[in-house]
Amino acid sequence: MSNIKIITFNVRGLQSDKSRKRMVDFLKRLDYDILCLQEMRLKTHVDVCELNKMWNTAHSIISIGEDSSDGVGIFFKKDAVNIIKRRDIIPGRLLLVDCCYYGQRLRIINLYNAPERTNKIQLLKKLKYLLEICFNIIICGDFNIVTEATDRISKVEFRELRESKLLVKVRKQHFVIYTGTCIHIPSTTLDSIR
Template structure:
Protein backbone atom coordinates (compact mmCIF):
# COMPACT_ATOMS: atom_id res chain seq x y z
CA UNK A 1 0.00 0.00 0.00
CA UNK A 2 2.80 2.40 0.91
CA UNK A 3 4.61 1.55 -2.32
CA UNK A 4 1.48 2.20 -4.39
CA UNK A 5 0.91 5.53 -2.65
CA UNK A 6 4.51 6.52 -3.33
CA UNK A 7 4.08 5.73 -7.03
CA UNK A 8 0.92 7.84 -7.15
CA UNK A 9 2.65 10.75 -5.40
CA UNK A 10 5.63 10.47 -7.75
CA UNK A 11 3.32 10.53 -10.77
CA UNK A 12 1.47 13.59 -9.47
CA UNK A 13 4.78 15.29 -8.72
CA UNK A 14 6.03 14.68 -12.26
CA UNK A 15 2.75 16.07 -13.61
CA UNK A 16 3.18 19.20 -11.46
CA UNK A 17 6.74 19.64 -12.76
CA UNK A 18 5.64 19.25 -16.40
CA UNK A 19 2.90 21.85 -15.84
CA UNK A 20 5.46 24.21 -14.30
CA UNK A 21 7.82 23.84 -17.25
CA UNK A 22 4.97 24.46 -19.71
CA UNK A 23 4.04 27.62 -17.78
CA UNK A 24 7.55 28.93 -18.44
CA UNK A 25 6.87 28.66 -22.18
CA UNK A 26 3.85 30.95 -21.92
CA UNK A 27 5.96 34.13 -22.06
CA UNK A 28 7.65 33.09 -25.31
CA UNK A 29 4.88 31.43 -27.34
CA UNK A 30 2.32 33.81 -28.89
CA UNK A 31 -1.17 32.62 -27.91
CA UNK A 32 -2.45 33.29 -31.42
CA UNK A 33 0.06 30.68 -32.59
CA UNK A 34 -0.47 28.17 -29.75
CA UNK A 35 -2.76 29.16 -26.89
CA UNK A 36 -2.44 26.20 -24.49
CA UNK A 37 0.72 27.43 -22.65
CA UNK A 38 -1.11 30.68 -21.83
CA UNK A 39 -3.48 28.78 -19.55
CA UNK A 40 -0.52 27.24 -17.73
CA UNK A 41 1.05 30.70 -17.39
CA UNK A 42 -2.18 32.02 -15.90
CA UNK A 43 -2.16 29.16 -13.39
CA UNK A 44 1.55 29.57 -12.56
CA UNK A 45 1.06 30.61 -8.88
CA UNK A 46 -1.06 27.52 -8.24
CA UNK A 47 1.33 25.23 -10.11
CA UNK A 48 4.25 26.71 -8.17
CA UNK A 49 2.38 26.11 -4.91
CA UNK A 50 1.80 22.46 -5.88
CA UNK A 51 5.52 21.98 -6.47
CA UNK A 52 6.39 23.60 -3.14
CA UNK A 53 3.93 21.19 -1.51
CA UNK A 54 5.76 18.23 -3.05
CA UNK A 55 9.13 19.59 -1.88
CA UNK A 56 7.87 19.73 1.71
CA UNK A 57 6.19 16.32 1.38
CA UNK A 58 9.29 14.56 0.02
CA UNK A 59 11.44 16.28 2.62
CA UNK A 60 9.42 14.40 5.23
CA UNK A 61 9.17 11.09 3.35
CA UNK A 62 12.09 10.72 0.96
CA UNK A 63 14.28 13.85 0.69
CA UNK A 64 16.03 12.80 -2.52
CA UNK A 65 12.73 12.97 -4.45
CA UNK A 66 12.26 16.66 -3.75
CA UNK A 67 15.06 17.51 -6.19
CA UNK A 68 12.74 17.23 -9.22
CA UNK A 69 10.47 20.09 -8.11
CA UNK A 70 13.40 22.01 -6.62
CA UNK A 71 15.28 22.02 -9.93
CA UNK A 72 12.11 22.92 -11.86
CA UNK A 73 11.50 25.94 -9.62
CA UNK A 74 15.15 26.98 -9.87
CA UNK A 75 14.96 26.90 -13.69
CA UNK A 76 12.18 29.50 -13.60
CA UNK A 77 13.37 31.47 -10.59
CA UNK A 78 12.92 34.72 -12.48
CA UNK A 79 9.19 34.05 -12.52
CA UNK A 80 9.04 33.99 -8.73
CA UNK A 81 10.47 37.51 -8.49
CA UNK A 82 7.70 38.78 -10.76
CA UNK A 83 5.13 37.72 -8.19
CA UNK A 84 6.86 38.14 -4.84
CA UNK A 85 9.33 40.74 -3.60
CA UNK A 86 10.69 40.68 -0.06
CA UNK A 87 12.77 43.81 0.48
CA UNK A 88 11.56 46.70 -1.64
CA UNK A 89 13.71 49.67 -2.55
CA UNK A 90 12.97 52.97 -0.86
CA UNK A 91 14.03 56.58 -1.02
CA UNK A 92 12.78 59.65 0.83
CA UNK A 93 11.54 61.32 -2.34
CA UNK A 94 12.09 60.68 -6.04
CA UNK A 95 12.12 63.12 -8.94
CA UNK A 96 8.89 61.87 -10.52
CA UNK A 97 5.93 60.07 -8.96
CA UNK A 98 3.90 57.94 -11.37
CA UNK A 99 0.47 56.51 -10.56
CA UNK A 100 -1.74 54.16 -12.60
CA UNK A 101 -5.33 53.18 -11.81
CA UNK A 102 -8.17 51.40 -13.63
CA UNK A 103 -11.20 53.16 -12.12
CA UNK A 104 -13.84 50.72 -13.48
CA UNK A 105 -16.19 53.41 -14.84
CA UNK A 106 -16.51 54.84 -11.28
CA UNK A 107 -18.84 51.99 -10.33
CA UNK A 108 -17.19 51.30 -6.98
CA UNK A 109 -19.91 52.85 -4.81
CA UNK A 110 -22.70 50.56 -5.99
CA UNK A 111 -24.05 52.82 -8.73
CA UNK A 112 -23.18 56.22 -7.23
CA UNK A 113 -20.64 57.15 -9.90
CA UNK A 114 -20.48 60.79 -8.87
CA UNK A 115 -19.66 59.85 -5.28
CA UNK A 116 -17.02 57.36 -6.41
CA UNK A 117 -15.44 59.84 -8.82
CA UNK A 118 -15.17 62.47 -6.07
CA UNK A 119 -13.50 59.99 -3.70
CA UNK A 120 -11.06 58.95 -6.40
CA UNK A 121 -10.18 62.58 -7.15
CA UNK A 122 -9.58 63.13 -3.41
CA UNK A 123 -7.33 60.06 -3.38
CA UNK A 124 -5.37 61.31 -6.39
CA UNK A 125 -4.92 64.72 -4.79
CA UNK A 126 -3.63 63.08 -1.60
CA UNK A 127 -1.04 61.05 -3.54
CA UNK A 128 0.28 64.18 -5.30
CA UNK A 129 1.65 62.25 -8.29
CA UNK A 130 3.38 64.00 -11.17
CA UNK A 131 1.99 61.61 -13.79
CA UNK A 132 -1.43 59.93 -13.47
CA UNK A 133 -2.68 57.29 -15.90
CA UNK A 134 -6.34 56.27 -15.62
CA UNK A 135 -8.15 53.54 -17.52
CA UNK A 136 -11.91 52.95 -17.89
CA UNK A 137 -12.75 56.52 -16.90
CA UNK A 138 -16.21 57.80 -17.84
CA UNK A 139 -15.68 60.77 -20.13
CA UNK A 140 -19.14 62.03 -20.98
CA UNK A 141 -19.75 65.76 -21.00
CA UNK A 142 -21.37 65.77 -17.59
CA UNK A 143 -20.30 66.35 -14.02
CA UNK A 144 -19.33 62.75 -13.15
CA UNK A 145 -15.69 63.27 -14.13
CA UNK A 146 -15.14 66.69 -15.60
CA UNK A 147 -11.48 66.83 -16.63
CA UNK A 148 -10.90 70.59 -16.36
CA UNK A 149 -12.51 70.63 -12.90
CA UNK A 150 -10.54 67.55 -11.86
CA UNK A 151 -7.25 69.10 -12.97
CA UNK A 152 -8.11 72.27 -11.05
CA UNK A 153 -8.78 70.21 -7.89
CA UNK A 154 -5.50 68.32 -8.19
CA UNK A 155 -3.54 71.56 -8.01
CA UNK A 156 -0.11 70.57 -9.34
CA UNK A 157 -1.55 68.85 -12.43
CA UNK A 158 -1.81 71.30 -15.32
CA UNK A 159 -1.94 69.19 -18.47
CA UNK A 160 -3.95 66.20 -19.65
CA UNK A 161 -4.74 63.98 -22.60
CA UNK A 162 -7.77 61.77 -23.01
CA UNK A 163 -9.18 59.48 -25.67
CA UNK A 164 -12.50 57.70 -25.76
CA UNK A 165 -12.44 53.98 -26.44
CA UNK A 166 -16.26 54.09 -26.60
CA UNK A 167 -18.89 56.80 -26.46
CA UNK A 168 -18.85 56.79 -22.66
CA UNK A 169 -15.38 55.90 -21.37
CA UNK A 170 -11.70 55.85 -22.20
CA UNK A 171 -8.18 56.54 -20.93
CA UNK A 172 -6.76 59.69 -19.35
CA UNK A 173 -3.17 60.80 -18.76
CA UNK A 174 -2.70 63.80 -16.46
CA UNK A 175 0.63 65.41 -15.65
CA UNK A 176 2.28 68.48 -14.21
CA UNK A 177 4.79 68.38 -17.07
CA UNK A 178 4.09 70.24 -20.33
CA UNK A 179 2.68 68.02 -23.10
CA UNK A 180 4.36 68.59 -26.45
CA UNK A 181 2.83 65.73 -28.46
CA UNK A 182 0.20 63.02 -28.13
CA UNK A 183 -1.23 60.10 -30.06
CA UNK A 184 -3.53 57.09 -29.96
CA UNK A 185 -3.02 53.41 -30.72
CA UNK A 186 -6.33 51.88 -31.77
CA UNK A 187 -6.92 48.13 -31.99
CA UNK A 188 -9.23 46.33 -34.39
CA UNK A 189 -12.52 44.76 -33.22
CA UNK A 190 -12.27 45.98 -29.63
CA UNK A 191 -12.84 49.06 -27.49
CA UNK A 192 -9.46 48.65 -25.78
CA UNK A 193 -6.74 51.07 -26.75
CA UNK A 194 -3.53 52.81 -25.74
CA UNK A 195 -2.56 56.47 -25.74
CA UNK A 196 0.90 57.98 -25.68
CA UNK A 197 1.90 61.38 -24.39
CA UNK A 198 5.21 63.17 -24.88
CA UNK A 199 6.05 65.37 -21.90
CA UNK A 200 8.93 67.72 -21.25
CA UNK A 201 10.70 66.91 -17.97
CA UNK A 202 13.40 69.51 -17.53
CA UNK A 203 15.26 69.44 -20.81
CA UNK A 204 14.33 65.83 -21.61
CA UNK A 205 11.30 64.49 -23.46
CA UNK A 206 9.68 61.33 -22.11
CA UNK A 207 6.98 59.31 -23.86
CA UNK A 208 4.26 57.92 -21.57
CA UNK A 209 2.21 54.96 -22.79
CA UNK A 210 -1.14 54.57 -21.02
CA UNK A 211 -2.17 51.00 -21.81
CA UNK A 212 -5.48 49.17 -21.51
CA UNK A 213 -5.34 45.67 -23.00
CA UNK A 214 -8.15 43.27 -23.80
CA UNK A 215 -10.07 41.93 -20.81
CA UNK A 216 -11.62 38.49 -20.50
CA UNK A 217 -15.12 39.97 -20.82
CA UNK A 218 -16.38 37.77 -17.99
CA UNK A 219 -19.19 38.97 -15.73
CA UNK A 220 -18.71 36.98 -12.49
CA UNK A 221 -22.35 37.53 -11.56
CA UNK A 222 -23.47 35.72 -14.70
CA UNK A 223 -21.61 32.47 -14.05
CA UNK A 224 -22.69 30.36 -11.08
CA UNK A 225 -19.63 28.13 -11.43
CA UNK A 226 -17.38 30.94 -10.13
CA UNK A 227 -19.11 30.96 -6.74
CA UNK A 228 -20.13 27.27 -6.72
CA UNK A 229 -17.53 25.21 -8.64
CA UNK A 230 -19.50 21.94 -8.77
CA UNK A 231 -18.22 20.18 -11.88
CA UNK A 232 -20.79 17.38 -11.64
CA UNK A 233 -23.46 19.81 -12.85
CA UNK A 234 -23.89 19.93 -16.63
CA UNK A 235 -24.62 23.67 -16.56
CA UNK A 236 -21.37 24.35 -14.69
CA UNK A 237 -19.41 22.34 -17.25
CA UNK A 238 -21.03 24.38 -20.04
CA UNK A 239 -20.11 27.60 -18.23
CA UNK A 240 -16.51 26.46 -17.80
CA UNK A 241 -16.24 25.81 -21.54
CA UNK A 242 -17.64 29.26 -22.26
CA UNK A 243 -15.22 30.89 -19.81
CA UNK A 244 -12.33 28.93 -21.30
CA UNK A 245 -13.22 30.20 -24.77
CA UNK A 246 -13.32 33.78 -23.48
CA UNK A 247 -9.88 33.31 -21.94
CA UNK A 248 -8.50 31.92 -25.20
CA UNK A 249 -9.97 34.81 -27.20
CA UNK A 250 -8.54 37.40 -24.79
CA UNK A 251 -5.09 35.78 -24.87
CA UNK A 252 -5.06 35.97 -28.65
CA UNK A 253 -6.38 39.53 -28.91
CA UNK A 254 -3.82 40.77 -26.39
CA UNK A 255 -1.03 39.16 -28.40
CA UNK A 256 -1.93 41.32 -31.40
CA UNK A 257 -2.37 44.41 -29.23
CA UNK A 258 1.01 44.16 -27.50
CA UNK A 259 2.77 43.68 -30.84
CA UNK A 260 1.29 46.97 -32.02
CA UNK A 261 2.24 48.82 -28.83
CA UNK A 262 5.70 47.27 -28.92
CA UNK A 263 6.28 48.75 -32.39
CA UNK A 264 5.54 52.21 -30.99
CA UNK A 265 7.78 51.64 -27.97
CA UNK A 266 10.67 50.52 -30.17
CA UNK A 267 10.14 53.49 -32.48
CA UNK A 268 10.15 56.04 -29.66
CA UNK A 269 13.08 58.47 -29.90
CA UNK A 270 12.71 59.15 -26.15
CA UNK A 271 12.88 57.30 -22.86
CA UNK A 272 9.54 55.66 -22.16
CA UNK A 273 7.15 54.88 -19.31
CA UNK A 274 4.54 52.17 -19.85
CA UNK A 275 1.67 52.20 -17.37
CA UNK A 276 -1.73 50.62 -17.21
CA UNK A 277 -4.04 47.66 -17.02
CA UNK A 278 -2.52 44.72 -18.90
CA UNK A 279 -5.34 42.32 -17.97
CA UNK A 280 -2.68 39.63 -17.91
CA UNK A 281 -0.28 38.20 -15.35
CA UNK A 282 3.53 38.42 -15.15
CA UNK A 283 3.74 34.87 -16.55
CA UNK A 284 2.23 35.82 -19.90
CA UNK A 285 3.22 36.64 -23.46
CA UNK A 286 1.60 40.08 -23.11
CA UNK A 287 3.69 41.01 -20.09
CA UNK A 288 6.92 39.71 -21.63
CA UNK A 289 6.36 41.39 -25.00
CA UNK A 290 5.56 44.77 -23.50
CA UNK A 291 8.31 44.64 -20.94
CA UNK A 292 11.08 43.59 -23.33
CA UNK A 293 14.20 45.33 -21.99
CA UNK A 294 12.20 47.74 -19.85
CA UNK A 295 12.33 47.53 -16.06
CA UNK A 296 9.31 46.49 -13.99
CA UNK A 297 8.92 48.94 -11.10
CA UNK A 298 7.41 46.25 -8.85
CA UNK A 299 10.29 43.83 -9.44
CA UNK A 300 12.87 46.56 -8.83
CA UNK A 301 11.32 48.42 -5.90
CA UNK A 302 8.18 46.61 -4.76
CA UNK A 303 7.48 44.53 -1.69
CA UNK A 304 5.02 41.71 -1.05
CA UNK A 305 2.78 39.97 -3.57
CA UNK A 306 1.58 43.15 -5.23
CA UNK A 307 -1.79 41.89 -6.44
CA UNK A 308 -3.85 44.55 -8.17
CA UNK A 309 -7.06 42.78 -9.19
CA UNK A 310 -9.66 42.40 -6.43
CA UNK A 311 -12.69 41.11 -8.33
CA UNK A 312 -14.29 37.68 -7.97
CA UNK A 313 -11.86 36.00 -10.33
CA UNK A 314 -8.45 34.81 -8.99
CA UNK A 315 -6.38 37.76 -7.82
CA UNK A 316 -3.11 38.60 -9.58
CA UNK A 317 -0.90 41.57 -10.42
CA UNK A 318 -2.23 42.77 -13.77
CA UNK A 319 -1.49 46.52 -13.46
CA UNK A 320 2.08 47.58 -14.12
CA UNK A 321 4.56 50.42 -14.42
CA UNK A 322 7.53 49.81 -16.74
CA UNK A 323 10.32 52.25 -17.49
CA UNK A 324 13.40 52.48 -19.70
CA UNK A 325 17.04 52.78 -18.68
CA UNK A 326 16.84 56.54 -18.23
CA UNK A 327 15.33 56.06 -14.78
CA UNK A 328 15.69 54.25 -11.46
CA UNK A 329 12.63 53.09 -9.51
CA UNK A 330 11.89 53.38 -5.79
CA UNK A 331 8.91 53.15 -3.42
CA UNK A 332 6.65 50.97 -5.56
CA UNK A 333 3.29 50.79 -3.81
CA UNK A 334 -0.03 49.03 -4.27
CA UNK A 335 -2.78 50.92 -2.45
CA UNK A 336 -5.54 49.12 -0.58
CA UNK A 337 -8.04 51.60 -2.00
CA UNK A 338 -11.14 49.65 -3.05
CA UNK A 339 -13.30 51.82 -5.26
CA UNK A 340 -12.74 49.61 -8.30
CA UNK A 341 -12.04 45.99 -9.13
CA UNK A 342 -8.40 47.12 -9.48
CA UNK A 343 -6.03 48.64 -6.94
CA UNK A 344 -3.96 51.74 -7.79
CA UNK A 345 -0.18 51.38 -8.12
CA UNK A 346 2.57 53.98 -8.00
CA UNK A 347 6.33 54.35 -7.92
CA UNK A 348 8.86 57.14 -7.66
CA UNK A 349 11.51 57.55 -10.34
CA UNK A 350 14.89 59.24 -10.37
CA UNK A 351 16.40 60.31 -13.67
CA UNK A 352 19.82 58.83 -14.40
Protein backbone atom coordinates in the same frame (compact mmCIF):
# COMPACT_ATOMS: atom_id res chain seq x y z
CA MET B 1 14.28 65.38 -12.69
CA SER B 2 15.97 62.36 -11.15
CA ASN B 3 12.96 61.27 -9.10
CA ILE B 4 9.55 61.30 -10.75
CA LYS B 5 6.72 60.00 -8.61
CA ILE B 6 4.33 58.03 -10.80
CA ILE B 7 1.08 56.41 -9.72
CA THR B 8 -0.86 54.04 -11.93
CA PHE B 9 -4.31 53.05 -10.75
CA ASN B 10 -7.30 51.14 -12.12
CA VAL B 11 -10.21 53.23 -10.79
CA ARG B 12 -12.97 50.85 -11.98
CA GLY B 13 -15.21 53.67 -13.07
CA LEU B 14 -15.69 57.42 -12.79
CA GLN B 15 -19.01 57.55 -14.60
CA SER B 16 -21.26 58.74 -11.79
CA ASP B 17 -20.86 62.24 -10.29
CA LYS B 18 -20.63 60.79 -6.79
CA SER B 19 -17.90 58.21 -7.55
CA ARG B 20 -16.04 60.76 -9.68
CA LYS B 21 -15.94 63.37 -6.90
CA ARG B 22 -14.97 60.84 -4.23
CA MET B 23 -12.15 59.37 -6.35
CA VAL B 24 -10.82 62.76 -7.51
CA ASP B 25 -10.76 64.04 -3.92
CA PHE B 26 -8.80 60.94 -2.88
CA LEU B 27 -6.35 61.07 -5.80
CA LYS B 28 -5.65 64.80 -5.47
CA ARG B 29 -4.33 64.22 -1.95
CA LEU B 30 -1.71 61.73 -3.16
CA ASP B 31 1.91 62.70 -3.69
CA TYR B 32 2.69 62.23 -7.39
CA ASP B 33 4.10 63.99 -10.42
CA ILE B 34 2.36 61.85 -13.05
CA LEU B 35 -0.84 59.89 -12.51
CA CYS B 36 -2.09 57.27 -14.96
CA LEU B 37 -5.67 56.02 -14.58
CA GLN B 38 -7.33 53.04 -16.25
CA GLU B 39 -10.93 51.80 -16.61
CA MET B 40 -12.32 55.31 -16.21
CA ARG B 41 -15.62 54.36 -17.93
CA LEU B 42 -16.31 57.86 -19.18
CA LYS B 43 -18.79 57.82 -22.07
CA THR B 44 -18.81 61.31 -23.60
CA HIS B 45 -16.64 64.36 -24.01
CA VAL B 46 -19.00 66.12 -21.57
CA ASP B 47 -17.90 63.55 -18.94
CA VAL B 48 -14.27 64.34 -19.78
CA CYS B 49 -14.89 68.10 -19.40
CA GLU B 50 -16.61 67.55 -16.04
CA LEU B 51 -13.68 65.47 -14.80
CA ASN B 52 -11.18 68.10 -15.97
CA LYS B 53 -13.10 70.82 -14.11
CA MET B 54 -12.97 68.75 -10.91
CA TRP B 55 -9.35 67.82 -11.40
CA ASN B 56 -7.99 71.28 -12.11
CA THR B 57 -4.36 70.13 -12.46
CA ALA B 58 -1.66 71.36 -14.82
CA HIS B 59 -2.44 69.02 -17.73
CA SER B 60 -4.75 66.08 -18.23
CA ILE B 61 -5.00 63.88 -21.30
CA ILE B 62 -7.95 61.48 -21.43
CA SER B 63 -8.89 58.88 -24.02
CA ILE B 64 -12.38 57.38 -24.09
CA GLY B 65 -13.50 54.42 -26.18
CA GLU B 66 -16.62 52.57 -27.22
CA ASP B 67 -16.66 49.76 -24.64
CA SER B 68 -18.30 50.49 -21.28
CA SER B 69 -15.09 49.78 -19.34
CA ASP B 70 -12.79 51.82 -21.63
CA GLY B 71 -10.99 54.96 -20.59
CA VAL B 72 -7.39 55.86 -19.77
CA GLY B 73 -5.92 59.15 -18.64
CA ILE B 74 -2.58 60.78 -17.89
CA PHE B 75 -2.53 63.63 -15.35
CA PHE B 76 0.37 65.93 -14.51
CA LYS B 77 0.32 67.67 -11.15
CA LYS B 78 2.75 70.46 -12.05
CA ASP B 79 2.99 72.89 -14.95
CA ALA B 80 6.54 71.85 -15.87
CA VAL B 81 5.28 69.81 -18.83
CA ASN B 82 5.07 70.66 -22.51
CA ILE B 83 2.90 68.23 -24.50
CA ILE B 84 4.53 67.54 -27.88
CA LYS B 85 2.22 64.82 -29.20
CA ARG B 86 -0.84 62.91 -28.04
CA ARG B 87 -2.15 59.81 -29.83
CA ASP B 88 -5.08 57.55 -29.05
CA ILE B 89 -3.55 54.37 -30.48
CA ILE B 90 -6.59 52.34 -29.38
CA PRO B 91 -9.22 54.80 -28.06
CA GLY B 92 -9.87 54.20 -24.38
CA ARG B 93 -7.25 51.44 -24.21
CA LEU B 94 -3.85 52.65 -25.42
CA LEU B 95 -2.83 56.30 -25.01
CA LEU B 96 0.56 57.76 -25.94
CA VAL B 97 1.87 61.16 -24.89
CA ASP B 98 5.25 62.54 -25.94
CA CYS B 99 6.23 65.47 -23.75
CA CYS B 100 9.02 67.54 -22.31
CA TYR B 101 8.93 67.22 -18.51
CA TYR B 102 11.32 69.48 -16.60
CA GLY B 103 13.29 69.78 -19.84
CA GLN B 104 13.63 66.03 -20.44
CA ARG B 105 11.91 64.29 -23.36
CA LEU B 106 9.57 61.48 -22.29
CA ARG B 107 7.11 59.13 -23.92
CA ILE B 108 4.36 58.08 -21.53
CA ILE B 109 2.16 55.16 -22.51
CA ASN B 110 -0.92 54.33 -20.48
CA LEU B 111 -2.82 51.16 -21.31
CA TYR B 112 -5.79 49.19 -20.15
CA ASN B 113 -5.77 45.82 -21.85
CA ALA B 114 -9.03 44.14 -22.80
CA PRO B 115 -10.08 40.80 -21.31
CA GLU B 116 -10.40 39.12 -24.74
CA ARG B 117 -7.28 37.30 -25.95
CA THR B 118 -7.36 38.62 -29.52
CA ASN B 119 -7.65 42.22 -28.29
CA LYS B 120 -4.80 41.67 -25.81
CA ILE B 121 -2.53 40.41 -28.57
CA GLN B 122 -3.54 43.30 -30.88
CA LEU B 123 -2.66 45.85 -28.17
CA LEU B 124 0.71 44.22 -27.45
CA LYS B 125 1.63 44.20 -31.15
CA LYS B 126 0.87 47.93 -31.36
CA LEU B 127 2.78 48.58 -28.12
CA LYS B 128 5.88 46.90 -29.54
CA TYR B 129 6.23 49.57 -32.24
CA LEU B 130 5.72 52.43 -29.79
CA LEU B 131 8.89 51.42 -27.94
CA GLU B 132 11.21 52.05 -30.89
CA ILE B 133 12.44 55.54 -29.96
CA CYS B 134 15.63 57.00 -28.51
CA PHE B 135 14.35 58.73 -25.39
CA ASN B 136 12.91 57.64 -22.04
CA ILE B 137 9.67 55.70 -22.04
CA ILE B 138 7.33 55.15 -19.12
CA ILE B 139 4.64 52.51 -19.49
CA CYS B 140 1.82 52.43 -16.96
CA GLY B 141 -1.39 50.53 -16.89
CA ASP B 142 -3.32 47.37 -16.39
CA PHE B 143 -2.04 44.65 -18.72
CA ASN B 144 -4.62 42.05 -17.61
CA ILE B 145 -1.93 39.43 -18.29
CA VAL B 146 -0.15 37.10 -15.88
CA THR B 147 3.39 36.23 -16.96
CA GLU B 148 4.53 34.21 -13.92
CA ALA B 149 2.88 31.78 -11.54
CA THR B 150 3.95 33.91 -8.56
CA ASP B 151 1.85 36.82 -9.88
CA ARG B 152 -1.46 35.16 -9.04
CA ILE B 153 -3.22 33.28 -6.30
CA SER B 154 -5.31 30.44 -7.64
CA LYS B 155 -5.93 26.76 -7.17
CA VAL B 156 -5.82 26.35 -10.94
CA GLU B 157 -2.34 25.52 -12.21
CA PHE B 158 -0.60 28.41 -13.98
CA ARG B 159 -0.33 28.05 -17.73
CA GLU B 160 1.61 30.55 -19.83
CA LEU B 161 -0.77 31.75 -22.53
CA ARG B 162 0.06 33.20 -25.95
CA GLU B 163 -0.43 36.78 -24.76
CA SER B 164 1.83 36.13 -21.74
CA LYS B 165 4.58 34.88 -24.04
CA LEU B 166 4.16 37.91 -26.31
CA LEU B 167 4.41 40.35 -23.38
CA VAL B 168 7.59 38.64 -22.13
CA LYS B 169 9.03 38.73 -25.67
CA VAL B 170 8.29 42.46 -26.06
CA ARG B 171 9.82 43.15 -22.66
CA LYS B 172 13.03 41.24 -23.51
CA GLN B 173 13.37 42.65 -27.04
CA HIS B 174 13.16 46.22 -25.79
CA PHE B 175 15.11 45.78 -22.55
CA VAL B 176 12.10 46.79 -20.48
CA ILE B 177 12.69 47.04 -16.75
CA TYR B 178 9.78 46.47 -14.37
CA THR B 179 9.61 48.90 -11.45
CA GLY B 180 6.53 48.24 -9.36
CA THR B 181 3.48 48.28 -11.58
CA CYS B 182 5.16 50.63 -14.03
CA ILE B 183 7.64 49.74 -16.70
CA HIS B 184 10.58 51.99 -17.51
CA ILE B 185 12.92 51.75 -20.48
CA PRO B 186 16.13 53.75 -19.96
CA SER B 187 17.18 55.73 -23.03
CA THR B 188 20.82 54.79 -22.41
CA THR B 189 19.91 51.14 -22.97
CA LEU B 190 18.21 51.98 -26.26
CA ASP B 191 21.14 54.19 -27.34
CA SER B 192 23.66 51.43 -26.67
CA ILE B 193 21.94 48.90 -28.97
CA ARG B 194 21.36 51.26 -31.93
